[in-house]
Amino acid sequence: MIPDYKNGDFVVILRSPFCIRRFKIGDTIIFNHIHYGVLIKTIENILPTGELFVRGKVENSLDSRRLGYVHINSVIGKVIWLIGKE
């Protein structure tokens, strides 16, 4: 089950490049987007080129149809632990 991320939550990440070869569908990553800044999204698909199709959890979240594919070079890290507010 993919956790919801709420305002104020903390996440611990495995920083790039240590996580690069360990991506799989369902992983949650933090990456830099040229227009939207630093985002946290889930990997829905990994293209043969290595680019990532990402989506958010809720219906109105942006996904790669709007964001574009995420290049590995823009990945900051992979989420390995969520410490929620509640």
Next chain:
Amino acid sequence: MLYQILEKLDNKFIFPEAQAHCDIPCGIYDPSTAQIDALTVVRMMDLMAGLQGGDDKSKIEYHNSMSRYIAVKEEHAEKAKHEIRVIWGDYFKKDKHPNVDDLVQKIMQLGSKCRQSVDRETGLAFVEAINEFSAKFWETKGITTKKAKAPYAPALEMVYPVL
């Protein structure tokens, strides 16, 4: 307890932030801008063809005009693609509107081809595909559409909502 510790550390060291949700959403969607962009692409193709048959190509005016037509064609083909992507990504839902993905893919490919070439048939196909997308969009809102000629060059038949 762990959260409280992290909170105190964050207050002191200011951890970097990531956004999970970054769309409002405003709910304002309209494919008409994409339709106008596609019309502009065809218009530029026509102007380029007209220039080709006219002025002396060694003249600086020819190169200036042709460069500007090319730049506008590039800009508006990409804008049309962007507008369609936004409506497709933010408005259409795969489970509720299953027939849109292929049409969007077709629009993307036609838009790219319009940038790469000056083939008018490709431009017309681009306009027609975006018209089809527009009709599907208005249908989801229960709004009927009509076809009418655009009141400006290249005066192509366009889909308009009956509001």
